[in-house]
Amino acid sequence: MPSFRSSRLPRGLRITLLLSPAAVVIGVFFLGGVSQAVAQSFGYQPFLPDYHWSTDAYRAIWLDPAVRASLLITLRVSLASTVIAAVSGVAAALAIRGLRRGRGWVTGLFQVNLAVPHLVGALCMLLLLGQSGVIARLTLTAGLSTSPAAFPQLTGDRFGWGIIAEYAWKETPFVGIIALAALSRGVADLENAARVLGATQWQRRRHVTLPLLAPPVAAASVLVFAFAAGTYEVPYLLGRSYPATLSVVALQDYRDTDLSVRPQAMAVAVVITLLTTVLVIAYLALAKRLSGRPL
Amino acid sequence: MGWGRPLLALLIAGLLLPLVPLLAWAVSGQWRYPGLVPQRLSGRGVRILTDPRSHVLSGVFTSTLISVSVAALACAIGLPAGRAIGVYRFRGRRLVQFLLLAPVIVPGLAVTLGIQVFFIHYGLAASTLGVVLVQLLPTVPYAATVLGAAFANLDLDYERQARALGSGPVRTLVFVTIPLLRPALILAGLFCFLISWNEYVLTLLVGAGQVQTLPLLLFAAIGSSDTTAAAALGVLVVLPPLLLIGLAGRLLAGRSGAAIGLGRL
Amino acid sequence: MTRARRRLLATLAAGVLALTGCSSSAGDTPASSLDPPNWKSVLTAAKGQTVNWYMYGGDDTLNTFVNGYVADRLKKVGVSLNQVKVTDTGDAVNAVLGQKQAGKTAGGAVDAIWINGENFATGAQAKLWYCGWVKDLPNARYVDFTDPAVSSDFGVPVNGCESVWQQADSALVYNSGALSAADAGSVSSLFAWAKRHPGRFTYPALPDFTGSMAVRTILYDTIGGPRSLSGPFDEAKYAPAAAKLFARLTAIAPSLWRGGSTYPQSEDAVEKLYADGVIDAYYTYGPGAVADKVAKGQYPKTTREAVLSVGNIGNISSIAIPADAAHRAAALVLANLLQDPATQLALYQAEGIYPGIDLTRTSPPIRHAFAAIAPSPSVLPLAALLRNAQPELASGYVTRIDKDWKSAVLQK
Numbered sequence: 022m023p024s025f026r027s028s029r030l031p032r033g034l035r036i037t038l039l040l041s042p043a044a045v046v047i048g049v050f051f052l053g054g055v056s057q058a059v060a061q062s063f064g065y066q067p068f069l070p071d072y073h074w075s076t077d078a079y080r081a082i083w084l085d086p087a088v089r090a091s092l093l094i095t096l097r098v099s100l101a102s103t104v105i106a107a108v109s110g111v112a113a114a115l116a117i118r119g120l121r122r123g124r125g126w127v128t129g130l131f132q133v134n135l136a137v138p139h140l141v142g143a144l145c146m147l148l149l150l151g152q153s154g155v156i157a158r159l160t161l162t163a164g165l166s167t168s169p170a171a172f173p174q175l176t177g178d179r180f181g182w183g184i185i186a187e188y189a190w191k192e193t194p195f196v197g198i199i200a201l202a203a204l205s206r207g208v209a210d211l212e213n214a215a216r217v218l219g220a221t222q223w224q225r226r227r228h229v230t231l232p233l234l235a236p237p238v239a240a241a242s243v244l245v246f247a248f249a250a251g252t253y254e255v256p257y258l259l260g261r262s263y264p265a266t267l268s269v270v271a272l273q274d275y276r277d278t279d280l281s282v283r284p285q286a287m288a289v290a291v292v293i294t295l296l297t298t299v300l301v302i303a304y305l306a307l308a309k310r311l312s313g314r315p316l
Numbered sequence: 317m318g319w320g321r322p323l324l325a326l327l328i329a330g331l332l333l334p335l336v337p338l339l340a341w342a343v344s345g346q347w348r349y350p351g352l353v354p355q356r357l358s359g360r361g362v363r364i365l366t367d368p369r370s371h372v373l374s375g376v377f378t379s380t381l382i383s384v385s386v387a388a389l390a391c392a393i394g395l396p397a398g399r400a401i402g403v404y405r406f407r408g409r410r411l412v413q414f415l416l417l418a419p420v421i422v423p424g425l426a427v428t429l430g431i432q433v434f435f436i437h438y439g440l441a442a443s444t445l446g447v448v449l450v451q452l453l454p455t456v457p458y459a460a461t462v463l464g465a466a467f468a469n470l471d472l473d474y475e476r477q478a479r480a481l482g483s484g485p486v487r488t489l490v491f492v493t494i495p496l497l498r499p500a501l502i503l504a505g506l507f508c509f510l511i512s513w514n515e516y517v518l519t520l521l522v523g524a525g526q527v528q529t530l531p532l533l534l535f536a537a538i539g540s541s542d543t544t545a546a547a548a549l550g551v552l553v554v555l556p557p558l559l560l561i562g563l564a565g566r567l568l569a570g571r572s573g574a575a576i577g578l579g580r581l
Numbered sequence: 582m583t584r585a586r587r588r589l590l591a592t593l594a595a596g597v598l599a600l601t602g603c604s605s606s607a608g609d610t611p612a613s614s615l616d617p618p619n620w621k622s623v624l625t626a627a628k629g630q631t632v633n634w635y636m637y638g639g640d641d642t643l644n645t646f647v648n649g650y651v652a653d654r655l656k657k658v659g660v661s662l663n664q665v666k667v668t669d670t671g672d673a674v675n676a677v678l679g680q681k682q683a684g685k686t687a688g689g690a691v692d693a694i695w696i697n698g699e700n701f702a703t704g705a706q707a708k709l710w711y712c713g714w715v716k717d718l719p720n721a722r723y724v725d726f727t728d729p730a731v732s733s734d735f736g737v738p739v740n741g742c743e744s745v746w747q748q749a750d751s752a753l754v755y756n757s758g759a760l761s762a763a764d765a766g767s768v769s770s771l772f773a774w775a776k777r778h779p780g781r782f783t784y785p786a787l788p789d790f791t792g793s794m795a796v797r798t799i800l801y802d803t804i805g806g807p808r809s810l811s812g813p814f815d816e817a818k819y820a821p822a823a824a825k826l827f828a829r830l831t832a833i834a835p836s837l838w839r840g841g842s843t844y845p846q847s848e849d850a851v852e853k854l855y856a857d858g859v860i861d862a863y864y865t866y867g868p869g870a871v872a873d874k875v876a877k878g879q880y881p882k883t884t885r886e887a888v889l890s891v892g893n894i895g896n897i898s899s900i901a902i903p904a905d906a907a908h909r910a911a912a913l914v915l916a917n918l919l920q921d922p923a924t925q926l927a928l929y930q931a932e933g934i935y936p937g938i939d940l941t942r943t944s945p946p947i948r949h950a951f952a953a954i955a956p957s958p959s960v961l962p963l964a965a966l967l968r969n970a971q972p973e974l975a976s977g978y979v980t981r982i983d984k985d986w987k988s989a990v991l992q993k
Contacts, residue, residue: 258538
């Protein structure tokens with residue numbers, strides 16, 4: 022343990038002081054925000070004298086078909102994007118690793134869209150996938166469709182394809198980079214050992230490479246899922262007003278001129294928080310159980 | 317493996333393809349359906365960016381001011397926190413690390429809805445200061461984590477030597493510790509800058525429409541019927557992140573803590 | 582203190598100052614000290630203030646006018662304009678309501694709102710507005726306060742809580758290459774055309790203001806005019822009318838854009854669809870602005886407008902000032918400037934937006950200037966728009982239709 026001869030502060034106090042600014046930010050903004058959202062969802066009003074506690078908001082969102090449909094589309098979109106990003110990212114990482122020449126600039130190109138903000142990504146997808154967008158025009162020129170309406174609905178559609186496309190597009194390099202970082206020397210050595218012992222390429226993949234990639238890729242996937250479930254801009258621009266994802270519904274309710282709808286917005290916010298927290302806890306529990314598995 | 321390289325080429329092309337319509341629309345004067353290329357090119361997109369009436373330049377100023385402030389403040393807060401989790405082993409360290417990363421998992425929208433009423437009450441709404449404060453929420457976790465990893469790898473002997481030679485704690489911090497941590501500090505500052513640069517919902521909620529950062533202007537432009545203006549603004553918003561990440565590209569090689577931040581962008 | 586340390590402290594201090602200074606709190610007016618009948622005192626108090634004007638921001642030409650002509654004239658009396666664009670006026674009302682919820686009674690972020698209809702009613706009900714100043718504006722002499730469209734806003738008495746600005750008249754915008762004048766003659770003929778050409782007509786999802794107007798126009802046509810629903814909200818009258826309306830809307834839905842399974846999020850989105858050639862007709866509250874879009878090349882030259890046989894809904898939109906506004910004096914100066922005949926003329930010239938003031942009370946040169954402006958062939962002249970103008974319903978009906986539309990039509 023490091024200790025400085027001229028240190029005047031006891032260790033515990035020193036650690037507390039070092040953590041205090043971050044603790045203020047996390048405590049006041051994060052924990053405070055979450056507890057306020059919970060309290061206000063039960064009817065609490067911080068500055069108005071007359072309020073009463075009730076579960077009306079939760080009952081209202083449970084009965085609201087818009088919220089149920091919203092939960093469904095949020096899960097669907099997040100899951101699909103995460104799976105696509107994970108599979109594509111891992112495949113890309115393996116392919117890049119297999120390159121003998123040009124790995125540097127291929128990796129660079131692979132990462133270009135990491136710098137593009139999600140808002141701009143949403144615009145790109147609108148311009149690309151919209152019914153009067155670039156791909157629609159290409160199919161018209163190729164004779165595959167006859168009008169904007171004949172092109173399939175990929176943006177503002179019921180399933181959420183446009184949203185999935187944007188998330189998958191942005192998060193594939195993210196998972197890919199993490200997978201690439203995990204495919205270090207140590208993994209190559211293990212693969213060589215397996216090859217020496219007679220394992221085929223497919224067997225090496227399945228029993229050495231993928232299990233070693235699983236932990237970091239799983240962690241990245243959890244982040245991708247949580248992010249996809251919680252953003253606002255992308256589902257608002259690429260989705261439709263019904264069904265909308267949970268974040269869009271929460272903000273819609275919050276901006277209603279009828280302030281009695283605000284507890285419902287808070288309730289939806291609490292649902293989002295629970296969803297992401299449960300996901301992380303499930304991942305941690307699963308990771309703990311699986312990490313003891315022998316190769 | 318015959319299909320590996322073509323597949324990769326297809327993937328990379330797919331990753332770069334959506335950017336093409338953006339660039340094309342930014343310089344088009346008229347591009348009605350079903351034209352494959354713009355019927356007319358024009359500099360109108362660029363002119364809109366420089367027109368004082370479109371408030372884009374003041375948006376650039378506001379965004380830059382806020383993002384630089386957020387990066388500086390988040391690193392200033394993340395530095396001591398990173399030291400605490402990186403250097404010391406204490407009971408509850410894993411809990412602190414988990415709590416520090418919680419804002420990364422739980423969407424900022426859900427959290428800000430709860431505290432927005434407080435921002436209004438304390439006069440922080442509709443002010444740049446309020447926006448800077450609320451943007452600490454997604455940025456401090458990254459700063460603390462990246463700097464924590466850096467502190468864990470830091471050789472404390474340098475500090476011990478400096479103190480042994482009679483340097484005070486502040487001088488040691490400024491002239492020994494910080495220069496040693498410079499790569500990580502630059503990385504953390506870069507992440508925080510980019511997260512703040514791209515932030516929309518938190519600025520919308522706390523800024524009450526009066527703090528116009530580039531993402532707010534872009535969101536409004538995307539909703540309007542002027543695609544060229546939106547595309548031009550989109551290209552403008554993308555340029556600083558591209559430049560900064562390109563510059564920091566060398567520093568990113570092999571640092572897994574860094575990669576986590578990239579996905580947030 | 583070393584030089585490096587002093588420089589660091591100076592930079593930090595400058596940074597903090599820059600941040601805190603970037604919020605307009607200079608020259609807040611204590612609400613009680615303003616005396617609108619004494620206009621000179623209002624002008625003195627307003628000097629150096631910034632007025633935060635929250636208004637719908639989707640109209641580019643209007644934004645140019647506001648940030649150009651209006652901002653320049655305000656600068657001449659020492660007032661700075663900060664136009665805060667909102668996609669929905671309800672957001673501005675929501676902001677003021679939020680301030681009330683946060684216990685803030687002064688120094689509010691919203692100084693003035695361009696408003697009417699349900700949003701005004703919501704604010705009136707929550708006692709958000711500063712009232713009793715409208716008749717004290719010097720330019721109030723140009724306003725006809727006996728006009729029922731001015732004294733009552735969607736059935737809610739104005740009571741001096743908002744000052745008139747614009748007159749809006751609705752119309753159908755259509756591509757004459759796809760629809761004939763006969764197709765655009767009535768709601769029935771329009772729907773018959775839509776059945777023959779499915780997917781080429783739509784309206785914004787309610788509660789968008791224009792979408793609401795489109796639905797109410799169809800309502801008037803369905804029940805033979807607004808007279809049976811005149812007066813305050815009555816459930817007994819509402820139920821049968823709404824049943825017929827929603828039945829008609831769900832019947833025509835399959836012939837609309839995307840088979841009626843979804844509706845565009847805003848009037849902006851609808852205009853974009855028209856500009857892209859995806860739809861051929863849409864309703865608008867801003868018929869005068871279409872000429873500008875045709876001139877810019879965003880709309881086809883064959884664009885025309887029509888007033889359907891049922892008539893067109895028209896209303897007055899105004900400026901309201903929240904009671905907790907930080908810069909009340911500047912807001913008063915703004916409201917007065919917007920009623921100035923010169924401003925109304927400039928607005929008509931810029932975008933074909935019709936004046937809210939009574940032109941018969943203005944001077945002859947102004948009246949001649951209005952008449953002298955030649956309209957484009959794509960736009961209906963004011964006389965044609967006013968010929969069959971229908972009043973708005975009470976805001977209670979509007980709110981109820983907006984809410985029921987979601988479950989009756991959208992979620993089907």
